[in-house]
Amino acid sequence: MADAVTACKRAGIVSATTRSSVGLQRNPERVRAELEMLARNEAAQLGANTIVAMGPPAGDAQTFEAYDCQR
Secondary structure, eight states: OGGGGTTSEEEEEEEEEOOSEESEEOOHHHHHHHHHHHHHHHHHHTTOOEEEESSSOBTTEEEEEEEEOOO
16 A cells, blocks of 8 residues: 555545454454544644555554545
8 A cells, every 4th residue: 555655645644543442352354444544634624645554553553654645
């Protein structure tokens, strides 16, 4: 995915946090999907339309680079 943003303008870094457990451990794929959705929402506030994870989720948080890619 990082190769897909070579022609894009970097808008900044966004972080997303959610609950990885609510009494019971949540499904890791659902947590990952929720983190990505939250990061996309934060990126939109920066004028970005693309996110790239800077690494895997760390518990209930993940950091992403945000890019403005003209389509």
